[in-house]
Amino acid sequence: MKTPATLFFIALSLLFPLLTNAQDSPVKADRPKNSWYAPDYVVMQHAGLIGILAAGVGYDFGRHDRTNAEFLYGFTPNYGIKHTNHTFTSRIYYQSHPKPLYGDYKISWLKTGLGISMTIGGQFETFFPKHYPEGYYIWPTATRLLPFVGSSIGREFTGKKRPLFAEFYTEIGTADVLVVDKMRNKGISVPDILNLALGLRLKL
Amino acid sequence: MHTSPPRVILLHLAFTLLIFCSAGCDFIDYHPYAGNLEFKNLTAQNVAKIKALEEKYASQPSFQIAFISDTQGFFEETADMVKDVNRRNVAFVLHGGDLTNYAFTDEFERMHRALAKLQAPYVTVIGNHDCLGDGDKIYLKMYGPLDHSFTFLQNKFILLNTNYLEFFDGSVPDVNWLERELQNAPANVVNTFVLSHIAPHNFEANPNKKQAVADLMRKYDVRLSLHGHTHGYRDEQPFDDGIRYVSAASANKRSYVLITVTGDQATYQKIDF
16 A cells, blocks of 8 residues: 555665765664663772762763763762761763774764752751751752863773773862852952863773 | 774864863862862951951041942852942951852852952851751861951951851850950950851741840940841841941842941942942
8 A cells, every 4th residue: 555655765764764874884783671670880080079089870862862861979088187078969961972083093072061960967957956047058068069171082992891981080070059149249250150070980 | 094992082082171170170070068168268368368457457547347248149140249348448348148049069159259359358157058968068178267356456356156056056156255355356446247148037037146246246335336148238226235236238139238437437329349
């Protein structure tokens, strides 16, 4: 019962991936997924207000797996003056499609997203106790919103050896209240509120 | 043309570092309250600088102190205030607390860089905002003890932590320490100044120690009780006992207090900048 027109469209749709493959290689194909609950990759990060070293797991999803969600635990040493800080961070970000750079290496020029961190400990407040007058402090000390932009360089590995891909990234980030303070006072420069983070992602 | 793989990553890293280093290289922050401090023991260092000035001022009939407060986040105004103070011949500067908004390590360090532009040494007392999170521990390492004192010629300066709500166990302010400091003043001391962030009669001060503090101020005839916290200039005599309680405004109100000490007298005036 097929009309020539539908046959034409079926043929075109079958051909289309081959045609695009010819120019764009199979890189835009989504990677084979693990079970829905199994993490797609592990991630480690240095600095970025979430710990001297943070590590965790990540999931990629969305169109061509360019959207990522990560859950990290990070610690910051006490330097002999206080308790070690334990910080739990969730991050969600979009990463641009990797473009060839050198050899097997590809670069994602832009990754941008938002993290929310929570540092545990009695000295950190999410909601201030009732003994403070109303509005005495507005911003929690335990939780920070951490917007960031960055870029990454990585490569995929052929074969069955793990990791299946490795990626190194750098991010420039800031924090909610630092942006508020910068907007309130001209004496605060943009570099004053920015910080740098370095990280590594590995698909196992 | 083959580029070895790690070089690609190193170039990427070098490029990012280059961008940041052009902006001052202070770009790695582990945590808002990270304990890896750039500056340590500033109070002891600055008190040593003040003591070194005694010789110069011993032969002079009077000297001046700039009393500033609540510079938290007000970097533009603080820079102007520092320039104004530097135009005057002050022996040293007292800071009434609230160096920061959230007590972040980076905030403390940026504020110190701003205040380090003062030509005279500055000494601080801890403010309530400086106690947030791990702020009290950062302050302790970066500046020094939360309660401390020093003498300058025939004058004693007592700096008292009065941030009662942040240490909500009733221990603040330490009235026993205050009394010991007042009692144990060297015999040649003719003026005592007590500097604390929150004045005892403020509704956010410890209500159970309000009278005890006021009684000590009267008993030891404290020349001036100096405070911040209210963000406005105040000149009060709240206990009607002849003891004056003077509050410096926050930096964004563009004023501070200039104190002139002559013998056993201390006069003060509000300076607008």
